[in-house]
Structures are given as structure tokens and as C-alpha cells.
Amino acid sequence: MSDASNYYGPVVNMNGGRGNIGINNVTAGGAAQNDELRTAVEELTRFLRELRPHLTPDQARTVEGALPELTPDRSALRERGMVLASVAQIAATVGEVGRPAAEAVGRLLALLS
Numbered sequence: 001m002s003d004a005s006n007y008y009g010p011v012v013n014m015n016g017g018r019g020n021i022g023i024n025n026v027t028a029g030g031a032a033q034n035d036e037l038r039t040a041v042e043e044l045t046r047f048l049r050e051l052r053p054h055l056t057p058d059q060a061r062t063v064e065g066a067l068p069e070l071t072p073d074r075s076a077l078r079e080r081g082m083v084l085a086s087v088a089q090i091a092a093t094v095g096e097v098g099r100p101a102a103e104a105v106g107r108l109l110a111l112l113s
Helices: 030-054 058-067 074-079 081-093 093-112
Strands: none
Touching: 030 058, 030 074, 030 081, 030 093, 058 081, 074 081, 074 093, 081 093
16 A cells, blocks of 8 residues: 655654754745845834935925834735835935935845845
């Protein structure tokens, strides 16, 4: 008789042992990608805070509203594309002083694709 088992998802066989904790479901490079994303979000947040004195009141309100939306959560950031687009547009509008923020948005978007 042959083994006709079908496995869908992780399969773990544990035969004895000590200190068995569980499965590490992080894919190769996952932790590094999360660190990159977290660093990119922190960098963008810092640049946006530094940019505030150069913004009009309306632009400053938009940036203030965007800051809580900037989290190191890949799927959440993908859903918040309009927030990133608004921030990028404001950074581009203020010229050279906004360049670091605009470039930080570009780096963040590259990580999301």
C-alpha cells in the first residue's frame, strides 16, 4: 500500500526532543525586509517633521494627518497610496527643501512594490 497523503501547509513531525517551541514561519529575508521597511518609514516621518516649518497651513495639516498613517505595515501602506501620493506632492511642491522627503517616499514605494 502506498502513502497517498496530501499535505496543505506546513507539516511538522516531532519525535521526542526537548525544548521544542514551534515553527518559524518567516521566509528567507523576511526580517531584513521588515527592518528596511521600518527604517524607510522612520526616515520619511523624520523628514516630514523637519519639513513642517516650510509648509503652508493646509500642507502642514495634510502632513499631520498623514503621520499616523505611516506604519511599517506593508499591506496597510499599500492601501494608503493616496496618503503617500499627497505627501510626495507636498514635498515636491516646496522645492529643494522637500527633496529628502520626496526621495524617502520614493524609497518607501520601491519597498512596497
